[in-house]
Amino acid sequence: MRLILIINAGSSSVKCALMTIDAKGLVQECARGQVDGIGREAEFSMRFADGHKDIKEVMPAGVKTSHKEALGLILKAVDNVYGLNALIGAGHRIVHGGPNFVKPTKLDSTSIAELKKLIPLAPLHQPHNLAAVESLRELLPELPQIGCFDTAFHATIPDVARNFALPKALIEKGIKRYGFHGISYNYIAEAFAARDPWRARGRVIVAHLGNGASLCGMINGQSVATTMGFSALDGLMMGTRTGSIDPAVIFYLMREEKMTPDAVEKLLYNQSGLLGVSGLSNDMRTLRKAALNHPDARMALSMFTYRVIREIGSMVAALNGLDALIFTAGIGENDSVLRADVIQGLSHLGLTLDESANNKREHQISASSHPAAFVIPTNEEAMIARATMSLLPDR
Ligand code: ADP
Numbered sequence: 001m002r003l004i005l006i007i008n009a010g011s012s013s014v015k016c017a018l019m020t021i022d023a024k025g026l027v028q029e030c031a032r033g034q035v036d037g038i039g040r041e042a043e044f045s046m047r048f049a050d051g052h053k054d055i056k057e058v059m060p061a062g063v064k065t066s067h068k069e070a071l072g073l074i075l076k077a078v079d080n081v082y083g084l085n086a087l088i089g090a091g092h093r094i095v096h097g098g099p100n101f102v103k104p105t106k107l108d109s110t111s112i113a114e115l116k117k118l119i120p121l122a123p124l125h126q127p128h129n130l131a132a133v134e135s136l137r138e139l140l141p142e143l144p145q146i147g148c149f150d151t152a153f154h155a156t157i158p159d160v161a162r163n164f165a166l167p168k169a170l171i172e173k174g175i176k177r178y179g180f181h182g183i184s185y186n187y188i189a190e191a192f193a194a195r196d197p198w199r200a201r202g203r204v205i206v207a208h209l210g211n212g213a214s215l216c217g218m219i220n221g222q223s224v225a226t227t228m229g230f231s232a233l234d235g236l237m238m239g240t241r242t243g244s245i246d247p248a249v250i251f252y253l254m255r256e257e258k259m260t261p262d263a264v265e266k267l268l269y270n271q272s273g274l275l276g277v278s279g280l281s282n283d284m285r286t287l288r289k290a291a292l293n294h295p296d297a298r299m300a301l302s303m304f305t306y307r308v309i310r311e312i313g314s315m316v317a318a319l320n321g322l323d324a325l326i327f328t329a330g331i332g333e334n335d336s337v338l339r340a341d342v343i344q345g346l347s348h349l350g351l352t353l354d355e356s357a358n359n360k361r362e363h364q365i366s367a368s369s370h371p372a373a374f375v376i377p378t379n380e381e382a383m384i385a386r387a388t389m390s391l392l393p394d395r
Pocket of ligand 1: 331335
């Protein structure tokens with residue numbers, strides 16, 4: 001068995017998956033797991049697709065689990081079930097590739113040092129992504145490691161859509177739109193092209209609506225516009241993030257409410273969005289259940305939907321038309337009410353809903369065929385596995 005370990009390391013968790021790829025390039029998932037509670041007593045769980053017994057382990061009280069210990073737990077599980085010799089490489093999700101890392105890249109001392117320089121661009125994620133890379137290098141120095149970047153898919157965005165209306169000297173310092181969710185968009189672009197090559201050559205908007213949410217406008221499978229910007233805070237309203245907000249609000253909060261930059265950052269990233277507006281939850285399922293008797297939950301749902309419709313309208317203008325709209329990620333794949341509301345809100349484009357197909361979450365959910373709407377489940381791990389495999393020396 002030849003296994004690729006996929007790692008997605010954050011500040012409080014390390015998510016992992018084990019994938020194999022057959023001769024035809026088809027990715028198969030063998031296991032998925034996570035270590036939750038980095039910096040505290042972590043819990044490790046792993047589920048196997050191939051009949052092995054699930055793992056659940058809780059660290060003893062008082063133990064503060066580090067990224068390295070989390071990776072140690074994952075490797076121990078791989079060793080017990082398949083043997084470490086089965087591992088042929090590791091693929092990491094890395095949030096920021098900056099202007100230079102525009103495709104999957106081998107992670108060695110040189111590239112890791114370059115990626116560390118990008119920490120100021122993504123201080124909440126990049127250090128944790130890289131801590132996992134360095135820990136794995138210490139634990140298994142011979143294992144080839146590949147980085148896949150959330151920004152890379154957007155390298156094709158033209159400057160007119162990428163640059164902010166700031167003085168050129170600041171743009172040249174790297175203060176510009178990078179865009180995120182690129183691994184997911186890359187997966188969707190390939191999956192759509194495989195299934196519907198004619199439409200995929202046209203003007204496509206992908207709505208990645210999960211806890212983080214963004215849109216990507218594509219022409220011929222390449223990103224030409226996206227709603228996230230310099231950071232993953234821009235654009236759509238999200239689970240706990242504001243999305244776009246008048247920047248003058250930030251100066252006001254600092255001057256009049258005496259908030260520090262860290263406090264404003266926490267407010268905009270962690271206490272806003274669906275959670276902040278509803279005062280209840282960042283989870284669409286909870287809000288849908290509560291909506292009947294909870295006006296603030298209804299307002300959160302209405303604002304989320306309104307912002308998706310409005311941003312799609314703006315992106316249609318940027319693409320000069322629309323051939324296909326694709327929903328993906330936790331909300332996009334599962335919330336049929338949101339999809340129906342968005343499609344109905346875009347009826348001026350000629351989009352019409354196929355109610356039964358939408359309720360059954362079929363592939364095509366529009367009655368109209370031009371433009372048409374689709375649901376495609378994303379699979380970032382499969383995308384990372386394919387990219388990793390393609391860069392391994394002895395594939
Ligand atoms: P992440 O950005 O963390 O990867 P996901 O893509 O997994 O997020 O999406 C998580 C979100 O998807 C949840 O917070 C929830 O709002 C939403 N979600 C998941 N299942 C459903 C469902 N059945 N109905 C509505 N929303 C759902």
